Amino acid sequence: MERRVATIYDVARAAGVSAATVSRVLNDHKGVDPELAERVRLHSERLGYERNEVARNLRRKTTSLWAAIVSDVANPFFTSVVRGIEDVASSAGYSVVLCNSDEDIDKENRYIAAAVAARMGGVIISPALEDRTDIAPLLRNRIPVVSVDRRLSTAEVDTVLVDNREGAYAATAHLVELGYRRIACITGPRTIRTAVERVDGYRAALRHFKVPVRNELIRYSDYRHAGGNAAMLALLAAPEPPDAVFVANNLMTLGALAALHDRRLDASVDIGIVGFDAIPWPDLAHPSLTTVLQPTYRVGVEAGNLLADRIAHPDAAARVVTLPTELQVRQAEPLVGT
């Protein structure tokens, strides 16, 4: 009943060679008699041998597993990043396990501990909190780490970022070129670097086009739907409302659009809108929104490459890769009046 799983010793016996030879064949070591190799492969196949990675990892003192610790799996940004990581990983002989920290520093710490305990080959992390995420346990155990999307202030590690400033600049410039002059900006918390960088880009664009920067048109919010909604309502209620808005994140953009909807206003008809981040799921309410797209897949690929490099060269200096965004310009849908 309780059938044992085949080991290399079973294969070795069947093929009439030593376990060492089986190991060599299965790991494609050069210098094995082709005929022997063939015989080993045959019997390995026949016995349904499947390598025990656990034993292998113990012996090699590392794992063919990467952990991707992500602050929000449901966010399509990360779904796409992870896809990029996976592609690099699998071509480098690694598998990726996905861990969802849910923006929760405790969960994140548990996953970091798990990565250490499992002696993961490497970790790619989007830190829950830039200044509180603690990767010391990883570093202490010499597990390579790459940070993604956010910059870790607690340690110097390889990092992949998106050029938020440039993206925000392009978005704002686009609105200026469309003829808008009272352009507002709804951004995230001052404590989050990306939020600040995006306002910076917005400011720079206005300055470049000699459009006055008005502080009352800049709203720091929370990167969430409700915050975008409230910020937009406040802007609309102001004595001199804006004629266009750059909204620095996808959820806030949806919130802002909901505010317009409430006020019976139409995006890109009554007011110009450019968002940042793709809006997931086909959405009938704004098929025509111009958006700053992030190179999500490439972020993953770069992170994977950095990790692979780091594994090969543990003591090289930390690198930071910054990727450009792309402004996806969409035609405004012509409004059919009633």
Next chain:
Amino acid sequence: MERRVATIYDVARAAGVSAATVSRVLNDHKGVDPELAERVRLHSERLGYERNEVARNLRRKTTSLWAAIVSDVANPFFTSVVRGIEDVASSAGYSVVLCNSDEDIDKENRYIAAAVAARMGGVIISPALEDRTDIAPLLRNRIPVVSVDRRLSTAEVDTVLVDNREGAYAATAHLVELGYRRIACITGPRTIRTAVERVDGYRAALRHFKVPVRNELIRYSDYRHAGGNAAMLALLAAPEPPDAVFVANNLMTLGALAALHDRRLDASVDIGIVGFDAIPWPDLAHPSLTTVLQPTYRVGVEAGNLLADRIAHPDAAARVVTLPTELQVRQAEPLVGT
């Protein structure tokens, strides 16, 4: 420079005991002198000892890891299911690694192979294809499996399902009770069991209320946005269009709503709509949609429990758990005319 990581032997030496005792303490075995235990814990802490799970797993011939192989990580249904699994897992001493098969049978097979190679403690899978997903490698290696959301026709395993028929019945009954009489149904492919079950429920409700079932009002589509859109347009273009529609999945619901939008029609004003599955992300276009909600979190919890049971009793008969849905009735937002 190259500092070695502490092992139980280091802790043992420091505490002046044997490795076995350290192991006992760290695994909470009873019958260890409390004083010794305290000393061990102290030194373990001081040396920054972190258990090597790889070695532990090799010795125990199993892993404290569960794999959740999911057909689409971006789908909020699974995000929530996984959360349920994680909660059960962590209270049973397991960690969950997430694998995204992306509805791709090859990727799925690779993850199954990886789960075998890593000697995972158990696998929870939402099969990419009910009739082609091959879990034989898992069974052969005596790795417990639980199927979720879909029923595996290739093997008898523990399964957690949602009562699709009952949900569809409730949705349709709701529309009848609202006074609608020409109720259409847009469902998924005939090859997918859930799609068929949902039409069945729809039919049953109509029969129960003695509303004639009209085949021209039943559209089999593809569970995707475009399909829902096309199906709805076709229904609207028919000589006798429906006065209400039950749409059997979230993406198709969005597609259907887009079709209404195109035709300048309003859901629940011009035509009654009930959807199936929560729509993710706050969406301004349909805050007021009545929807059949699935008990996603509980699906995960039940799956986790089944897996834990199966690990404890490998040879018990396979069980199928079916969970009820819940009709979330939302007020239609009153339309302000122009």
Next chain:
DNA sequence: TTGAAAGCGCTAACAC
């Protein structure tokens, strides 16, 4: 080119 043997870090008999 191949094999023998050691050992990765841990747990679990077994002996004391």
Next chain:
DNA sequence: GTGTTAGCGCTTTCAA
């Protein structure tokens, strides 16, 4: 109650 010892399945010197 605690220690000694063997061994999980693999890779990798080292010797032949």
